[in-house]
Amino acid sequence: MSDLFQQESPLVQIEFSEPKGAAPRIEEKPFNGYLNLRGRSDHTGFIAGVLKVLGVEAPTEANTVIDAGDNRIYWFGPDEWLIVTKPGQQTRVRNDLLAAFAGVFSSVVDNSSGLTTIHVTGDNAAALIATDCPLDLHPREFKPGQCAQTRLAKAGMTISPLADGSGFELIIRRSFADYLLLWLQDAAIAFE
């Protein structure tokens, strides 16, 4: 049995169905790796460690996300990032980072089961999310390459526009995932 077979997404109790009418498509991209990265962005050892393992520096511009090969790095705060890896890669990336940070004030914490990713796509993707997200999702204001930690209804999320402009990626917490999906599905009724 490979370990992937032993996994269950937080959304196991949710039924995903084909969108009706003009409702956006909502799908899960399960089982990515999620690493919470902490460090002082002005510390050379830290910068070098990230560069060494991920091939890029952690973004220091607020509310941005960058691609780093197979991985993506989201700015979370002045000393905090989220690294999203391909499924199953998290342990290797974590161990490499931990090794690269030897002696450097930093933290790399595996939160892979704590988060999951949702894609909301289609013409009304922004409208669906805007039902209860206070962020301005207009393409003039929120472009691919940007990301934001904000809220959706009564739960937190990290949102970023998909590169192809088809919609948004939402990274949400496991224990709120069920609620948020039910919430989005209910909100989608307005577009059916």
Next chain:
Amino acid sequence: MSKYSIFSLVRNAISYHENWAAAWRSPEPKQEYDALIIGGGGHGLATAYYLAKEHGMTNIAVLEKGWIGGGNTGRNTTIVRSNYLWDESAHLYEKSMQLWEGLSQDLNYNVMFSQRGVYNLGHNLQDMRDIQRRVNANRLNGIDGHVVSPEEIKRAIPEINIDQGCRYPILGASFQPRGGVARHDAVAWGFARGADRYGVDIIQNCEVTAIRQENGAVTGVETTRGRINAKKIGVVVAGHCSVLAEMAGFRMPIESHPLQALVSEPIKPIINTVIMSNAVHGYISQSDKGDLVIGAGIDGYNGYGQRGSFPTIEHTVAAICEMFPIFKRVRMNRQWGGIVDTAPDACPIIGNTPVEGLYFNCGWGTGGFKATPGSGWVFAHNVATGEPHELNRPFSLDRFVTGFLIDEHGAAGVAH
């Protein structure tokens, strides 16, 4: 001044209501009084009334910066109950309840005190433990009340949703039959008229801008209508108490927060009691005029703006719709906010201050309307004698130094 009654009403109707006297005079402030009460809310006016009535101090004035009753007294959801957990609170609020029970007659002013009962709902097992604890304590303190089941609640309030499958199901409630509501404005006006009858000067549009003291004792105040002297000053300004404390040179353990409320359009009677839920943050009763009167939770920031933030209202209305799904098509007519003075232990501060002759009565936060007569009664004692009454002794400012807090947060779930 004529007494109010059905006979005086008929008599005056015959003379086209041309002969009603003013409910209170609007005198010019004198240069000096035996005592000043700063703040013309319910508490300040009640203090003046009882100072005159119980302590014979009639050469006194109430100074109000705006119009009397325009502070929290005029913007609260009017819930009256005395079923508090801790002995100290229970005794104080019960004293108030007893005064409420004869208040219209005592004041000769119908304050429409309506003892329609108050339900405090429990939504989880810990809520129910707390409710049991409080009701048991109330009973031993001689305060009416009992624990009721969801079915009993439903019988009394057929409109309520007791479905056990809902997000925060109603598991039960405490019920205090003697609790209820009153007509808030009438409370201020009734006390004002009552105090005026004893000769108390009620001076509106008179903002206190400085407190004068000599050798650690008060001598008077500066106001927007000039200097007024007095050797005893009672400060009863609710949300503004820190501002007044600063004038007197000390700080208070108080934060002033917006607290919001709203009313629906008037509808025919449908809610015949008072329902409070701390867990989902909604409080509801129906005024005699027919509007549903709904109170929200506090806004998290300090604010003197008499307005709060929209999400607070949004959540409160959702909570009401969750408890009363049939009200979704009823409409909200108006929303507003007050400035509540919250203390760390959610209990009032009543008593002496570091300045001699200066007394403070504040910290009633989200729940002082119910205490209006009792608060005035004990504070009058304190101002008149210079010493706290037994009922307000535990509520002194120095409890923050000794640590003797009367924490009504935890178990009693204080609010309104």
Next chain:
Amino acid sequence: MSQRFRTAQGGRVDREREIQFTFNGKSYTGLAGDTLCSALLANGVHMIGRSWKYHRPRGVMSAGSEEPNAIFQVEKGNRTIPNARGTQVELYDQLDASSVNCWPSLDLDLLSINSKFSRLMPAGFYYKTFMWPQSMWMKYEHFIRKASGLGESPRELDPDRYEHTHAHCDVLVGGGGVAGLSAALAAGRAGARVIIADEQSEFGGLTLASKARIDDGEASQWIENAVAELQQMPEVTLLPRSTVFGYHDYNFLTINQRLSDHLPLAERPASREKLWQVRAQQVVLATGAAERPLIFANNDRPGIMLASAASIYSNRYAVQPGSRAVVFTNNDSAYQSALDLKAAGVEVEAVVDARAGSDSELANTVRSAGIQVINGSVVIDTAGRKRLSSVQVMRLSAEGSSVSGETRALSCDLLAVSGGWSPVVHLNAQSGAKPVWDEANAMFRPGEPTQAQFSAGGANGTLDLAGCLQEGAAAGNQAAIACGFEASTQPARAEPIDSQAILPLWLLPSPYTPGRGPKAFVDMQNDVGAADIALAVREGFKSVEHVKRYTAMGFGTDQGKLGNINGMGILAASMGQSIAATGTTTYRPNYTPVSFGAFAGQNLGDRLFDPVRKTAMHAWHEENGALFEDVGQWKRPWYYPKDGEDLQQAIDRECLAVRDSVGILDASTLGKIEIRGKDSARFLEMIYTNNWMKLEVGKGRYGFMLGEDGMVMDDGVTIRLAEDHFFMHTTTGGAAGVLAWMERWLQTEWPEMEVFLTSVTDHWATAAVVGPKSRAVVSAVCDGIDFSAQAFPFMASKTGTIGDVECRVNRISFSGELAYEVNIPANHGRFMWEKLMQAGAAFNITPYGTETMHVLRAEKGYVIVGQDTDGSVTVDDLGLNWALSKTKDDFIGKRSLSRPDTVRKDRKQLVGLLTEDPQTVIPEGAQLVDDPKAPTPVPMIGHVSSSYYSACCGHSIAMALVKGGRDRMGDTVYASLAGGRVIEATITESVFYDKEGAKADV
């Protein structure tokens, strides 16, 4: 066609589409495009309701949101709407409307008797009576309540849904009359993101009912073009049927959009309303101006309406609002109404103008149309019971303060009144500005904005069409420029009109002695008359806010839109002061009432009212019959009843299974925080009350967190994973708070500390495997760990694998049994759980929930923060002094522990209780007394915080906080319960089971 008062042509109604509706049970027809009121008027129905207090017959006063009288119950059953304003209810097929607040019927309303006693019911009469005997008030109140209120609340569940949306824009335009449309065009053409909202079904505002011309065409054509152009702009959102009802701080505005109420019941979409929460860079308020009536005796009869409403009904709805009209005014605009009425085929008896002369172009047009103009005169009274039949007119003295001469009766069934115009400053005032009195034009103009905001058109006090167009375009341009766009739209053109000054009039002079004549109404909905205002002043209620509260003026569903300005004028006159000095009452949301459902949106019901947080094993618990307990937002298994078991039977079984063999508990909800950095131990020394520097790597320790007030705030086990790496557990309910609390100290007080915190609550699924057979179970499931007692002692932590997934096992016990908490990344949570169940099958492994967990821990005397503590309990009160470091200089809350009250000897202390009768369980929350027979108030010595029947001990056990309890071992105390029931109990230590702690130590 039964619509006898429908004009032959014109209007914006669709003559091809007849619509059936019923009013008070009687069937009528109207046309598509009608409102309920216009359709009723088309059928000659003028008396549509009764007033609130005196039950006087009332008719339609206006054609908009200011309507005080035309209040209906629309529909019955689950789609009923109480208090719908008939002027804004769009007619749809089979609409069912009835009057509110009259019984048994509108025609014969028994409470109209009140009108006979109206002299006994002046403002505030209830404060003066109903006081004797004291006990009777509740009876009086019962009848008072029955008599008040307007419509009926729904009694059935609402089938409709309500939506929310957040929106952002450069320019929000509130109001879509010509001023608003001009602003939207200007901003939209500049490229700005624009939202324009209007409460009506069509954009265009008052001008829809106007025959004026814009840009050399009909005004209505210009409106149509403007709307079409806006619709083409991708960045412009047009919201019809959308009321901007709140203007909050930081240019946050709320809009209620009605999606379905205008459709026949059968055709309605799922969503009824949508609440827009808008952040605007700039706001243009173009909410128009509202006409005021005039205040004279009996000014409330059906058939009396605003002159502008008469125009709107004539021009927009193609209805004759009467057959024979008198127009009564103090300004020019009503002359247009006279022309409009005449054009609609209404006979216009006269225009009565309070001004001595009127020679504006408009007035002259009226004269030349053959309409008589009676200058220098006012209406002093009216006649007609359920419909106006005539008005009486007298001459006004030159200085305007009295009337004289002959009374002249003019017979008419319509009186169109105009007392001038009031800019709709509501939103401007809500936003924080203070309206400014303009004496010359007798109006409150919008105040100096306190936010990024413009007012334009009628809303700004500009009443002529050309001015409205010009101001709208200017505001739109400026707003767009302020957002960084280039904007230069030229305003549309209209003919300027000459007009003559208004003669401000509040309470009109009349031959009656003030206060003695018939009532002259100011607030029609609340039956507040001019005499009530005078009475309030006489009684000392002099502030405008006092007058509002004493008389109820402006308290109605119209919030005084129609009456307040007149009321303030009358109040000012009564007080002998200016209107500017009198001021307005406070403007607040909602501009018009908004249904509760719209506020709640979709945030309702078992799934969406509040997040339901679930663990990775949730589905398994459901499948296996668990009942759940709410702990914070989490659902935790409470117990797992087997067929027919009640709570007690289930927990007896669960408890015994754990103590005898092995049980399993989902502990995933505990808060989990990773703490990293070289100062982590030092940080924990401050956060917890005990010592952390010397904790071995691989070992855990139990700790208490205090608030700075010294009271217990949270507890849990923290494990040292490396010198600079800890793993903290918090309580389920406390998790978020503890993280924020620790971050706050780190970020604000000790930023130099090298510590990073990361919440991993959601990442780990945790199963507590508990009981003598737990070692066998976990050994069978987890690889790579030596579970022997020596290798894996109590409070140790090890990593291993389950399958090929890394897991962490902590030997922690909250039950006094040998126990292991097995943690695995939550995606594998159910997999782990099922493995453990499989491995445990041999030992009859028993899943248990929070209730059994509570009993097990109580048997051991372990406390639960939040149940055995309430924010007023210290560690010492709990008898857990060992957890307070004696060696640390400081930790959070330490100083508070030496305050006079915290060192008191008679503080309440946690003790155990054993009941006299071992089968009796003291209810939790019971109060304890020494003497149950003591007179009230009975002194209380403490209360029972936890209490259970313990199947393992074979008797009931309880924990209680008792004054000086630790010095009272062996004393008898009494739990005093409702109904005089008393339970006797003895104070004991709080450990009831395995006092030596032998069971965990194996």
Next chain:
Amino acid sequence: MFLIECPWCGLRDETEFSCAGEAHIARPLETEKLSDEEWADYLFMRSNPKGAHREQWLHAAGCRRYFNALRDTVTYKISATYKIGETPPSEGKK
């Protein structure tokens, strides 16, 4: 409804934040040496001004950073936000 400029994330909606009360209340260093009055002063006494107020906010749904704001408690206008450790702007009274 405030729009708050997080010094890290920029302008965000009030609902992403929570207010953490008066700012610049330093925890005393040697707490054991304080009198009960001094300790009570630190614990409970607040300036609670009507007007300019320095207060802490947490960008709870965003970057999870605490920061300070200078806000008027009457108009609710935020005249500045600044990072922890930065000197407060001098506007406002006191």
